[in-house]
Amino acid sequence: MSRRDSMSSSVQEPPLDYSFRSIHIVQDLVSEEPRIGQRPLKYSKSGKSLTQSLWLNNNVLTDLKDFNQVISRVLEQPHNLAWIDLSFNDLTSIDPVLTTFFNLSVLYLHGNSIQRLGEVNKLAVLPRLRSLTLHGNPIEEEKGYRQYVLCTLPRITTFDFSGVTKADRTTAEVWKRMNIKPKKVRIKQDTL
Numbered sequence: 001m002s003r004r005d006s007m008s009s010s011v012q013e014p015p016l017d018y019s020f021r022s023i024h025i026v027q028d029l030v031s032e033e034p035r036i037g038q039r040p041l042k043y044s045k046s047g048k049s050l051t052q053s054l055w056l057n058n059n060v061l062t063d064l065k066d067f068n069q070v071i072s073r074v075l076e077q078p079h080n081l082a083w084i085d086l087s088f089n090d091l092t093s094i095d096p097v098l099t100t101f102f103n104l105s106v107l108y109l110h111g112n113s114i115q116r117l118g119e120v121n122k123l124a125v126l127p128r129l130r131s132l133t134l135h136g137n138p139i140e141e142e143k144g145y146r147q148y149v150l151c152t153l154p155r156i157t158t159f160d161f162s163g164v165t166k167a168d169r170t171t172a173e174v175w176k177r178m179n180i181k182p183k184k185v186r187i188k189q190d191t192l
Contacts, residue, residue, distance in 0.1 A: 014039045015053035015083065016074065023059040026070045048076040053083040057108065061086065064095040079103065087111045087133065094119040103128055110160070111136040117145065120152050131158040147175035 088111035
């Protein structure tokens with residue numbers, strides 16, 4: 001099977017689903033069995049999953065320590081990971097490890113404990129990210145939360161389960177102009 005064939009077939013594969021498993025640490029994925037869905041999971045000859053979707057929602061993860069190493073042990077092509085569901089965990093920040101998956105297009109982080117709006121900035125390096133959920137986090141209470149996210153991540157087309165409209169983009173741009181003050185430039189004065 002060529003790389004192109006494996007990529008197109010893995011998009012169609014069911015997710016590797018570890019939801020509702022009370023997983024505390026990412027390393028538990030190696031010993032934990034994924035949930036069985038309606039369609040059977042497909043595995044490579046080496047025993048790794050061929051999917052591009054990983055669901056870790058409704059667990060008790062507080063961090064993503066060793067995420068890359070563990071994902072490399074369970075997925076045949078971890079660099080092709082396109083969908084990660086980390087919703088309803090206990091994450092307090094957006095771990096930089098998520099920014100290493102350049103094919104990531106869907107990221108669910110709703111229902112966590114992310115408090116700093118600036119955490120969203122980390123995701124700006126993901127060129128294919130189109131769908132993001134962050135509702136149910138403390139950052140949702142920040143003034144201008146939705147506009148900030150849309151300004152920071154202009155490629156997002158679905159945010160918190162709704163499509164992003166042209167009006168949303170316009171509102172975000174107006175919000176940005178009103179709320180982000182330009183840096184003051186100090187003019188060095190010559191003294192006599």
